[in-house]
Every structure is written in structure tokens, then in C-alpha cells.
Amino acid sequence: MKLEGSCHCGSVRFTLESPHPYPYNRCYCSICRKTQGGGGYAVNLGGEYETLKVEGEEHLTVYQAKDDRSPDGISPLKRHFCSKCGSSLWCWDHRWPDLVHPFASAIDTPLPDPPELVHLMTGSKAPWCRVETGPDDKVFTEYPDESLAAWHERLNLTS
Numbered sequence: 656m657k658l659e660g661s662c663h664c665g666s667v668r669f670t671l672e673s674p675h676p677y678p679y680n681r682c683y684c685s686i687c688r689k690t691q692g693g694g695g696y697a698v699n700l701g702g703e704y705e706t707l708k709v710e711g712e713e714h715l716t717v718y719q720a721k722d723d724r725s726p727d728g729i730s731p732l733k734r735h736f737c738s739k740c741g742s743s744l745w746c747w748d749h750r751w752p753d754l755v756h757p758f759a760s761a762i763d764t765p766l767p768d769p770p771e772l773v774h775l776m777t778g779s780k781a782p783w784c785r786v787e788t789g790p791d792d793k794v795f796t797e798y799p800d801e802s803l804a805a806w807h808e809r810l811n812l813t814s
């Protein structure tokens with residue numbers, strides 16, 4: 656599926672091919688909450704990095720969070736956002752260079768409605784943030800047991 660995305664002020668626009676476009680993965684970690692706002696969680700999609708095309712690249716800024724588990728104390732995950740309006744756009748990590756993870760909030764293309772959700776990192780959620788689960792949803796206090804690709808394959812939703 657081809658996805659088109661943009662920041663709020665329109666300085667950055669991007670397109671990419673996404674074999675895993677269902678917005679099912681709600682991340683309640685403190686980094687997503689603080690940098691993304693929303694309902695206390697952020698939603699990442701799976702895309703192919705080599706297909707990512709960006710207009711307004713000069714307006715991009717990258718944020719790498721502190722991470723005590725990394726040897727240099729910095730998370731290798733690069734969160735790209737617009738330096739003018741602050742919209743979070745996508746994540747990229749050199750450990751998985753072929754993948755890119757756009758935030759569903761930045762995508763303008765209508766996304767498919769996921770049949771079930773994964774709620775992850777609920778151990779880090781804000782106390783006021785209610786985890787509202789459907790009958791087939793899964794909840795993980797840390798990382799989920801399935802990758803974005805495996806979730807789409809199990810439900811036959813690969814596009």
C-alpha cells in the first residue's frame with residue numbers, strides 16, 4: 656500500500672510503500688507519550704525504507720532518547736519530526752536499515768481499520784491513561800511477542 660504523509664504545518668511531506676499499514680500497535684511508553692501527545696500512546700506502521708521519499712528534508716530534526724540499555728546511553732532509534740511544528744513523522748533504526756516506521760498520526764492516506772489491537776509498554780503508561788481493549792486485543796507490559804510483519808501475516812492482511 657502506498658502511503659502519503661505530512662507534518663501539521665506542511666513543511667515536510669513524504670511517501671512510502673507499506674506492506675504493513677494496519678494501525679494496530681498502540682505504544683504507551685513515556686517517549687511516545689511525551690513526544691507524540693494523543694491519547695497517551697502512539698501508533699507505528701511498517702514501511703520499506705528504500706521507498707521513502709521526502710519533500711522539505713531541511714525541516715527535519717531527529718530525536719534520540721536516553722536509553723540506559725544502550726552502550727552509549729542513547730537509543731539507536733531515530734525519531735524524525737518537523738522542526739517548525741513539532742509533528743512526529745517516522746522512526747528509523749540502523750539495526751533494521753530496510754524498515755521505516757511512520758507514525759499513523761502523520762499519514763494522510765486513509766488507513767485500514769485493524770480487526771484487533773496490541774497495547775504495548777503498558778508498564779510505562781500514565782496513570783490516567785485507560786487501556787480500552789476489544790475482545791481479541793492483546794496487552795503487553797513491555798514489548799509484544801509478534802513483529803509488525805508477523806501480526807499482518809497471521810491475520811492475512813499483508814498488502
Ligand SMILES: [Zn+2]
Nearest residue numbers: 662664737740
Ligand atoms: Zn511542520
